[in-house]
Amino acid sequence: MAKQIEFFYDYLSPFSYLADTQLPAIARRTGAEIVYRPILMGAVMKNAGNAGPLSIPSKAAYNVAEFQRWAKRYGVPAQFSPYFP
Incomplete structure (x- = not known):
């Protein structure tokens, strides 16, 4: 089975941006494929009853x-x- 990195990210998240700057090198180093999974973190947090950090x-x-x-x-x-915001 091929190695995969599932990357759940939100376009609005600055931390998603930071992670995405590092993932290609990790994928190359490990021979993994990056599978991008966009999410709406605000919706996830709202559904869980959490307030956003901002x-x-x-x-x-x-x-x-x-x-x-x-x-x-x-x-x-x-x-x-x-x-933003």
Whole structure:
């Protein structure tokens, strides 16, 4: 059976972006195929009764800082859209 990486991602998630910058190298290194599975994380969270991280100010600030730290570590651009959220 061929190796697969199932990547469940949301276009609005900055962390999905970060993961996607790293997946091709992981796939090459392991000989796996990436299977992209788009989801609507907001709908998943709402269905589970959870609020999104941007709805809690302290959590939103932490997520922005954490996103920037990981982007720096990966050496990828980290700029939020002025139109989001």
